[in-house]
Amino acid sequence: MQLKQILAAGAAIAALGVGSAAMAGETLDATIERGTLLCGVNTGLAGFGTPDSEGVYSGFDVDFCRAVALVILDDADAVEYTPLTSQQRFTALQAGEVDVLSRNTTWTLTRDTALGLNFTAVTYYDGQGFMVPADLGVTSALELDGATVCVQPGTTTELNLADFFRANDMTFEPVVIEGLDQVNDAYFSGRCDVYTTDSSGLAAIRNSVAPVPEDHVILPEIISKEPLGPVVRHGDDEFFDIVKWTVFAMVQAEELGITSENVDEFMDSTNPVVQRLLGTTPGMGEALGVRESWAYDVIAQIGNYGEVYDRHLTPLGLQRGLNALWTDGGLMYAMPLR
Ligand SMILES: N[C@@H](CCC(=O)N[C@@H](CS)C(=O)NCC(=O)O)C(=O)O
Structure with missing residues (x-):
């Protein structure tokens, strides 16, 4: 390619700018x-993100926001929460x-491209399921032909539902309701036979x-496959990197057996992997554009991935399953911090 053509191609790509109003660094700077x-x-989804009476959120998804705020602002409480329905979030x-959406959101091709968004990492490997009143006596989703099904719009749930019934030559009547409380009311008052969403949400x-x-x-x-994780806008690679590596650091800490309780004991570890993670060998913080104690602070104040899981999701009866570490037969795998 001639230089002129290269420049023209670059300008054309820039002009496309699908959903990427932000310049590199704009979100982080702001x-x-x-x-x-x-x-x-x-x-408000128990375990994942629920407000208290003052509107302060807690939950599994929320802890990743807190961790990112801690990395960027050195303050896990420096987070302003905006509740968003499935329909409003993108x-x-x-x-x-x-700045970041941390809310049981499934990584799909079109969301990651055409919507102008970047999925940072998977924090929870999920899949869509069905819940029915026990007294219906149904034991398999293949017995649901003709059922009325409660579902929220703007979700992968709605799309998979149609695919599943079509693929199995069954019909259904959707009851599509935007607000979570309203769908819950509809299902629990018997306006639909079936509730479908991510199985973690059902639990x-x-x-x-x-x-x-x-x-x-x-x-x-x-x-279906529902890989859930924090999402950012296209256009700020530095911010994208910070969110992504914050998640990886929490997973890596679990793999190394480093917890909020014992992290200080690891500060004189001679294991180079531990030293890079905790910043006793400097370099990772600088590469990420943050202080060297970034991962130490997250582990000490928020905990490793497993601690966050146990705090919020184990009480719901959700087994680690696919979300176990890869070393325990699961899919949780941090990219190398080096
Ligand atoms: N993971 C699916 C579904 C996510 C979703 O929005 N699920 C519903 C049902 S559990 C929800 O969280 N609703 C809460 C709300 O609208 O506030 C997606 O990304 O489309």
Whole structure:
């Protein structure tokens, strides 16, 4: 290619700029300037993200926002939470209303490209399931022909539902409702026979919303792959890197057996992998554009991946399963910090 052609191609790519209004570094700069991280969260899903009476959020997804705020701003509490429904979440992120979306969001090709977003890492490998009232006597999703199904719009759930019924030559009647509380009400008041969403969501809803959890059964079929994780906008690679490596550092810490309780004992470790992670051998912080104690601080104040999982998801009865470390037969695998 001639230089002129290369420049023209570059300009054409820049002009495409799908959903990438931000210049490199813009989100990170704005976060530092503002002194708070804007985090888009669930409107309220037990274990993953729920507000207290003051609107302060906690949960599995929330801890990743706290970790990122800690890395960037040295303050895990410097987070402003915006509750977002399934339908609202991507426009809020695209419009810059939030810096990061940490809310049971599935990584798909079109979201990662055409929507102008970047999925940073998978924090929870999930799959879609079905819940039905126990007294229906249904034991398999293949018995659901003709059922009315409660589902939220703007989700992969809605799309997989249609695929599954079509593939199995069954029909269904969707009851599509935007608000989570409203879908829950619809299902628990019997307006639909079936509730479908990510199986972690079903467990959370059965546990925290069902008047009597035992009255509802989650069917054995998992009909899709739902890799969930924090999402950022295209256009700020530095910010993207920080979110991604914050997650990896938490997973790596678990792999090394480093916890919030014992991290100080590792500060004189002679293991080079530990030294790079904890910053006793400097370099990783500098490469990421943050202080060298970034991962130490996250482990000490928030915990490793397993601690965060145990704090929020183990109480819901969610086994580690696919979310176990790769060394334990799961899929959780941090890229090398070097
Ligand atoms: N992982 C799926 C579904 C995520 C989703 O939004 N699930 C619902 C049902 S558990 C939810 O979290 N709703 C909460 C809300 O709208 O606030 C996706 O990314 O499309």
